[in-house]
Amino acid sequence: MEERGGCAGGFRKDTVDRLLRLHFRDGRTRVNADAQLLMAELLKVFVRAAARAARQAQAEDLNKVDTEQLEKVLPQLLLDF
């Protein structure tokens, strides 16, 4: 994982675990360590896909990505996941 400007560049394992547990219906459901790591990867892909898609949706003379671009690419992004 690259370090740019002090950013972690990915989701922390324990953040992922907490995020998932928030929505489990059964109190006994757990996530094993490897699955946590793999989910962190999946989420990283998700965010990058959203960011890159939004970037591609912008007009060529603009260099700023706003919610307008995001709205255009959202349907396909969600279908892929």
Next chain:
Amino acid sequence: METEGSHFTGAEEPRAAVHYTVGCLCQEVEEDKDVQFSKQSIAAISEITFRQCEIFAKDLEMFARHAKRTTVTTEDVKLLARRSSSLLKYITQKSEELASSNMEQKEKKRKKSSAAKGERTPGEQEAAMTENEDSNMA
């Protein structure tokens, strides 16, 4: 990061953590593609990611339950990635990398413990263990 938001209620801290990480990942794309993301767009991606986690969590729980388990495994995570073949390939690859790095760690531990037990090679150690078992059964 640990102490940040420690006074928030249950749902807020993970949300803040997501926002932070999304910000980091968007920054990478910004540098890579020489663009800028507005604060609103980063917040929107962050919100979408947080909501997508709810869908992921519920699916994962159902997959595990279907397999009669209470613990979510990498097999369940792979099922999440099934809709896009390139995504599935990527996740499967990551899963294999995890598995092989686990194997490496186990090998290291095994070698360390056999070294501690008097420099026996794996073959000798196995033979010695079999001998012990036989004597126990006698």
